[in-house]
Amino acid sequence: MLIDILSLFPAIAAAPLGESIIGKAQERGLVTIRSHNLRDWATDKHRTTDDTPYGGSPGMVLKCEPVFAAVEQLRTPQSRVLLMSPAGQPFTQRLAEDLVKMPHLILLCGHYEGVDQRVIDHLIDGELSIGDYVLTNGALAAAVITDALVRLLPGVLGHADSAADDSHTTGLLEFPQYTRPVEFRGWRVPDILLSGHHAEIAKWRRAQALEKTARVRPDLLPEK
Numbered sequence: 001m002l003i004d005i006l007s008l009f010p011a012i013a014a015a016p017l018g019e020s021i022i023g024k025a026q027e028r029g030l031v032t033i034r035s036h037n038l039r040d041w042a043t044d045k046h047r048t049t050d051d052t053p054y055g056g057s058p059g060m061v062l063k064c065e066p067v068f069a070a071v072e073q074l075r076t077p078q079s080r081v082l083l084m085s086p087a088g089q090p091f092t093q094r095l096a097e098d099l100v101k102m103p104h105l106i107l108l109c110g111h112y113e114g115v116d117q118r119v120i121d122h123l124i125d126g127e128l129s130i131g132d133y134v135l136t137n138g139a140l141a142a143a144v145i146t147d148a149l150v151r152l153l154p155g156v157l158g159h160a161d162s163a164a165d166d167s168h169t170t171g172l173l174e175f176p177q178y179t180r181p182v183e184f185r186g187w188r189v190p191d192i193l194l195s196g197h198h199a200e201i202a203k204w205r206r207a208q209a210l211e212k213t214a215r216v217r218p219d220l221l222p223e224k
Contacts, residue, residue, distance in 0.1 A: 001100070001153060002032045004074050005142045006067070007109035008049060010035035012139035013146070022147055025156045033146060041066040041073070050112060059113035067119050071106060079104040081124045084138030084145070085114065088127030091145055093169055095128075099145075100152045107145065109138030171220065172213045175205040 005013045014035040017023065025031050039047040043065070050060040071081055080102050089095070099105065108115070108124060120127070130141045150156055178189040192204045213220050 001030075001102070001149075002104045003034070003146055003149070004104070004106045005033070005035045005109065005139070005146070006038055006070050006074075006106065007035065007137065007139040007142065008038050008062075008111050009109075009137055009139050010037050012137065013109070013143045016143050017146055017150075021156060022150050025150055025153065028155070030153055030155050031150050033150075036070065036074075038062070038066050038070055041069040053113060057113070061113050062111060062115040062119070064116045064118050067108065067115060068123055071108065071123055074106055076104060078102075079106055080126075081106045081108060083108045083110060083115065083120065083124045083127045084129075084141040085110050085127040086129050086132070086134050087114075088129040091128045091130050091148070093148075096145075096148045096152060100149045105149075107138075107142040109142050111137045170209070172209040173217060173220070175208040175212070 007013055017033050026033060038049050042049050049066050050062050053061045130144050178193060182189050192201055
């Protein structure tokens with residue numbers, strides 16, 4: 001899988017993706033992640049990528065020219081171009097499972113007051129939001145989305161089933177997890193987890209996941 005990130009601040013996206021599991025996945029050739037500076041496609045001597053909005057309002061807007069030039073140079077017939085935007089479609093685990101099947105993603109990072117509407121109307125394939133809030137730039141969102149995708153690629157996680165019980169993967173929040181020691185400051189690991197009865201453990205975990213989901217995120221439960 002190839003992921004290209006287009007940003008005015010490419011180091012913001014690149015830094016966290018070079019560490020830990022995602023960094024190792026790149027070293028092993030399981031994914032290629034490239035962070036590009038949009039200014040590299042600006043044509044004037046000042047490498048201008050933004051300008052004041054028509055109609056009057058505070059802030060700056062990303063210009064069409066460098067964005068179109070960058071995407072058109074990187075895009076192939078297999079590419080999907082997505083804009084990071086608080087006005088976009090909510091990014092979910094289900095969407096991550098769909099997007100990870102794509103051979104090439106171009107993640108365009110919005111900045112300032114966003115991008116010229118002609119980019120949205122005529123260049124991108126969709127807009128993604130990681131939550132109902134506004135960031136200073138889209139590079140952080142691109143890093144979050146890239147992390148969520150890469151961990152789903154075969155061979156990235158240590159065990160093939162590591163992501164199977166993650167929160168949202170099953171439609172529920174994840175059940176509680178414990179490790180050694182059995183007792184800490186008087187708090188014990190639930191006896192069922194020490195029993196060795198895998199069917200009963202599975203039932204307990206399912207019940208715990210349902211209870212937590214109902215308490216913390218009841219919106220995730222199907223309506224009765």
